[in-house]
Amino acid sequence: MNIGLFTDTYYPQVSGVATSIKTLREQLERQGHNVYIFTTTDPNVNKSVYERNIFRFTSIPFVSFTDRRIAVRGLFQAYQVAKKLELDIVHTQTEFSMGLIGKFVAKSLKIPCVHTYHTMYEDYLHYVAKGKLLKPTHVKVMTRTYCENMSGIIAPSTRVLDKLTAYEVKEPIKIISTGVDVTKFQQKEIKNYRKKYNLDENTPLILTLSRLAFEKDIDRLINSLPAIKDKIPNVKMMICGDGPARESLEQQVREMGLVSDVIFTGEIKNDEVPHYYHMADVFVSASVSESQGLTYIEALAAGLKIVTTHSPYTDELLDNPSLGITFDTPKEYVDSVVMYLIDGDSYQDVELRKKKLSESSAAIFGERIVAFYHSSQEYYLRKNGETSHSSEIG
Numbered sequence: 001m002n003i004g005l006f007t008d009t010y011y012p013q014v015s016g017v018a019t020s021i022k023t024l025r026e027q028l029e030r031q032g033h034n035v036y037i038f039t040t041t042d043p044n045v046n047k048s049v050y051e052r053n054i055f056r057f058t059s060i061p062f063v064s065f066t067d068r069r070i071a072v073r074g075l076f077q078a079y080q081v082a083k084k085l086e087l088d089i090v091h092t093q094t095e096f097s098m099g100l101i102g103k104f105v106a107k108s109l110k111i112p113c114v115h116t117y118h119t120m121y122e123d124y125l126h127y128v129a130k131g132k133l134l135k136p137t138h139v140k141v142m143t144r145t146y147c148e149n150m151s152g153i154i155a156p157s158t159r160v161l162d163k164l165t166a167y168e169v170k171e172p173i174k175i176i177s178t179g180v181d182v183t184k185f186q187q188k189e190i191k192n193y194r195k196k197y198n199l200d201e202n203t204p205l206i207l208t209l210s211r212l213a214f215e216k217d218i219d220r221l222i223n224s225l226p227a228i229k230d231k232i233p234n235v236k237m238m239i240c241g242d243g244p245a246r247e248s249l250e251q252q253v254r255e256m257g258l259v260s261d262v263i264f265t266g267e268i269k270n271d272e273v274p275h276y277y278h279m280a281d282v283f284v285s286a287s288v289s290e291s292q293g294l295t296y297i298e299a300l301a302a303g304l305k306i307v308t309t310h311s312p313y314t315d316e317l318l319d320n321p322s323l324g325i326t327f328d329t330p331k332e333y334v335d336s337v338v339m340y341l342i343d344g345d346s347y348q349d350v351e352l353r354k355k356k357l358s359e360s361s362a363a364i365f366g367e368r369i370v371a372f373y374h375s376s377q378e379y380y381l382r383k384n385g386e387t388s389h390s391s392e393i394g
Contacts, residue, residue: 006102027366179365207280212243277302
């Protein structure tokens, strides 16, 4: 099958969406399919360097979200490329520039177009005119309009499915959680990054890893650190990533007198991520904006316990203390982190962890996506069969 993935976000950009698309490409190619990435230009990509099966279209930084890109041209160029490649299906990963181009390409080539709804936009409205311009009703209309006439929509979690249902999206929707190549986080040769940050082997270390955005609520984790220090004085917290909230978070740390207790690593390379998980003792998150929890699966694969906010997704994933605990209040968060730092080894269920990870493996993710492609092709033929037949006769 010749598959076109249309996305505004791709490597070297760092995000859950970019990681998801990279994993999808790897798994589809592993099954023998031809995968072509249609994406935006990136200032960090050398134009003279060959990128296999990747086509980049002229773009500019997105308004109020400048570390993301939006294509400003390429509609007919993308169509010409896709026609030459004889695409069988278009899979869009964004509702904006490259997503709209993908819909145009699919319609022009008369092939199915499917979509993965990655982003809970209602959590990001503050990026545009500080939330004064766009409202949830606008998101609903935009989503329904974009999803119209799709041959299938992928929801990475129940939360996304519920939101799309509330938006009254009528197209077929299926939950397919993004898979993780767990072997990358279970590798035997893990570098000791504690030395890099002058951390003793016995220093308790709390890790959070994400884009440093305000909706990730990392400030809540920092606010709770003194309460954890009261019980574990030598504890350290490591915040991995970069983003618009970093300056505010660093200022918060200074004002709270926690400069010697909190480590900001900045953005880290994808192939270094496993080493950061392995240097930590517990993984934490306070975000309620996740549509898919890739970092949770990565942390589990690296053998970490997780403490994160309560939600239908996290409650289902962390249904045993040997995996992690969800919290509602700051006290519950502090108590759970302290429990794992002091007595985490008492909560071990290797078989349960293996089972949970197998359900989230990249290989199963790839298989489910291909099955979804086939069912979407059948849906497209049923829906358009008479029209296509009539146009051929005419």
